[in-house]
Amino acid sequence: METKIFKREQLDEAVSLLREGGLVAFPTETVYGLGALATRDDSVKKVYAAKGRPSDNPLIVTVADEAMMRPYAKEVPERAEKLIKHFWPGPLTILLLAKEGALPESVTGGLPTVAFRCPDDQLTHDLIAKLGYPIVGPSANTSTKPSPTTAQHVYHDLKGKIAGIVDGGETEVGLESTIVDLSVNPAVVLRPGKITPEEISQVLGEEVLINRGQVSDKDVPKAPGMKYRHYAPSAQVYVVDQAETFDKLDLDASCGVMATSDLLENLPVPEENKFNLGKNLTEADHNLFAGLRYFDDRPEIKSIYVEGFDQGEESLAYMNRLNKAAGGHHV
Template sequence: METQILKKDQINQAVEFLRNGDLVAFPTETVYGLGAIATKEESVKNVYKAKGRPSDNPLIVTVSDENMMKRYAKFVPERAEKLIKHFWPGPLTLLLLVKEGSLPDAVTGGLKTAAFRCPNDELTHELISKLGYPIVGPSANTSTKPSPTTAEHVYHDLKGKISAIIDGGATEVGLESTIIDLSVETPIVLRPGQITPEELSEVLGEKVLINTGKVSDKAIPKAPGMKYRHYAPSAPVWVVDDVNDFEKIDFKSDTAVAALDSVLAKLNLPVENKFSLGKDLKDADHNLFSALRFFDDEDEIKTIYVQGFDEGEKSLAYMNRLNKAAAGHHFKK
């Protein structure tokens, strides 16, 4: 299969691919997603195959607006209405109860809930609106690898496995959306993202919990990112929590570092062994996956040290992704 790169004036071609049951990668403000019509079970199953994704890992349902979501949600609670009004379109995913039989088990994992998101991207909004159906939207990468933030990243992982990639340029946010579970008594963030629990709590006027538990091997997670290892390059990743500890690392020619410019400037390492995360945490959010992908393509790199952050809820999403990439390994000297 030849994977085509489509420009913004080729959306109609992408629509036809999807209608024919093919897979199309699409841009969002967070990361690139891998699309198939959410109601076509065979197409959805092909998403799992293309990614090498475990079949018990539910998929996000990407919609063009609230009205499309209402065709599948059992009901839309007042909490959801508040969050939609404030954050949609945007990097927020809502977990709601769904109408029985409205979505295939390949989407829901056989659960009574589904995660809905309306991304803030004009190309994807046009794509779904013209299609008339929601599409699933897991990250358009090989499962366990860093999520893609450019069309080139998608092509690297999925060329020959999908029909097309809509090139919308580099993503703005760089980390996947916040997922909040509204199917339970007290709202709980299942996956942190750019929108923090504090911001959600302010809009809802009530406490929002943060999931800290692990999903057992036999259980089906309610949302992506809760059970399996993600975001990992081939080389081992170590989190460096204290920037002063970078000076204690025994750097070798096969060692790489991803950190802020202020940290990199103090390290005696070749330029090719450094990757800038930018000037602050916001930049680091945007650049983390690019850093992990950059060194994943360098066969001679055997260890990657990445700067950690402790800035409260603002760094939750970054540290969530980094800890998964590092399998929880933190550098201590």
């Protein structure tokens, strides 16, 4: 299969491929998603096959606006309307009770809930609006690998497996959206992202919990990223909790280092074995997946040491992704 790269002026061709049941990757402000018609079971199953993704892992339904979401939700409670008004379009995914029979089980994982997201990207808004139906939108990468933040990342992983990629340039945020579960009370953040639990709590005017538990092998996760190893390159990743620990590491030519610019400056490793995460946590959020992919293309790199952050809710998303990439390995 040829995988075509589409620019804005070729959007109609991408829409036609989706309408015919094909897979088309699309940009968002967070990471690139892998699109298929959410109402077609055969199309959705192609997503699992292309990604090599476990079929019990539910998918996010990506919509152009709230009106497109409503036919697929059992109800849209006032709490959801508040969050939609404040954060959509944007990096917030909202889990609601699904309207029975409205979506195939391949989307919901057989659960009574479904996650909805309206990304802040004009290209993707136009793509879905032209299509007239919601699309599923898991990250457009091989399952367990770092999420893609450029069209080139998607092409690297899925060339020959999907019909096309809408190229919107490099993503802005770099980490997947926050997922908040509104099917329970109080609301629970299932996956941290740029929008923090505190921000959600302020808009709702109520307490918001944070899920810190693990999903067992026999359970179906309520949202993506809760159960399986994620975001990981081939080399073993280690989280470096304290900046001073870098000076004590025995770093050789098989080691890669990902850290902020001040830390990297004086580390005794070759320049090609360094990846600059930026000056601060915000820039590190943006660059984390790109760094993991940089070293994943270097087979001589066997270990990757990555700077950790301890900045409360602001660093929840970064540390969530990094811990999953490292499989819990810290130094």
